[in-house]
Amino acid sequence: MSALPMRFLPDRILRQQAKKIGKIPPNLKKYTDDMIETMHAEQGVGLAANQVGSLQKVAVIQLPEWEEALVLINPEIIRREGEREVEEGCLSIPGYRGMVKRSEKVRARALDLNGKVIRIKAEGLLAQALEHETDHLNGILYIDRLVSRDKLWKVTYTPEGEAEYHQADESISEEASSDESSGSRPTEAINERD
Numbered sequence: 001m002s003a004l005p006m007r008f009l010p011d012r013i014l015r016q017q018a019k020k021i022g023k024i025p026p027n028l029k030k031y032t033d034d035m036i037e038t039m040h041a042e043q044g045v046g047l048a049a050n051q052v053g054s055l056q057k058v059a060v061i062q063l064p065e066w067e068e069a070l071v072l073i074n075p076e077i078i079r080r081e082g083e084r085e086v087e088e089g090c091l092s093i094p095g096y097r098g099m100v101k102r103s104e105k106v107r108a109r110a111l112d113l114n115g116k117v118i119r120i121k122a123e124g125l126l127a128q129a130l131e132h133e134t135d136h137l138n139g140i141l142y143i144d145r146l147v148s149r150d151k152l153w154k155v156t157y158t159p160e161g162e163a164e165y166h167q168a169d170e171s172i173s174e175e176a177s178s179d180e181s182s183g184s185r186p187t188e189a190i191n192e193r194d
């Protein structure tokens with residue numbers, strides 16, 4: 001296994017929609033192993049393919065207490081219940097945290113590497129991770145789901161390791177989209193607008 005190079009905002013691949021995987025290619029196992037390796041190296045609980053430069057619709061999730069990562073092919077949230085506000089960050093937006101709106105509970109459906117259907121009922125951190133990673137595959141970032149624009153902070157650490165929150169600079173909030181459909185806009189259109 002080898003860690004893959006990460007993509008960071010404002011890399012436009014993060015705004016592109018991943019393509020649904022039809023027949024599962026034989027090399028996908030190796031690729032998702034590399035994604036898992038990357039997620040571990042970056043100390044994340046999840047990683048979507050766009051974050052490592054691929055537009056295959058696949059993500060990996062591993063909660064801190066899990067021994068193994070979950071590979072999710074073509075994941076979809078099929079039901080959302082309730083609403084809550086949670087603090088969130090993203091490996092592709094290093095140094096920032098924000099307060100976002102997420103569901104209390106979700107139901108998700110995906111395929112595993114053998115092409116078998118996986119159904120997941122989740123709440124808490126897993127529900128948050130499922131929403132975060134399926135969003136990535138649709139070109140949506142957590143900064144699009146902020147409770148309000150000023151609920152985004154730049155985080156630095158004191159020599160004692162204590163987190164300090166500062167108001168985020170304009171440039172990063174400019175990257176946020178209030179329009180959910182922006183994720184599916186073709187890159188050309190985004191470039192033109194920019």
Ligand code: ZN
Nearest residue numbers: 089090091092
């Ligand atoms: Zn992320």
